[in-house]
Amino acid sequence: MAGYLGNKFDMIVHHLAVMTSECKIYEIKKQDSVYFVPDILDQARKEGFAPCKYCVN
Numbered sequence: 180m181a182g183y184l185g186n187k188f189d190m191i192v193h194h195l196a197v198m199t200s201e202c203k204i205y206e207i208k209k210q211d212s213v214y215f216v217p218d219i220l221d222q223a224r225k226e227g228f229a230p231c232k233y234c235v236n
């Protein structure tokens with residue numbers, strides 16, 4: 180299972196293991212979903228994603 184999921188629509192990255200209902204993960208469209216290789220926060224940042232304030236610290 181992936182650790183991080185990026186939403187291209189709002190350019191926010193979520194940490195799936197600790198996501199909250201505020202994240203609205205299930206509203207992210209398939210075409211807006213991005214997984215990272217390697218699956219780490221640094222990679223998400225490099226690709227321009229901002230950490231979610233609810234699940235990424």
Ligand SMILES: [Zn+2]
Pocket residue numbers: 192193194198199201202231232233234235
């Ligand atoms: Zn989140």
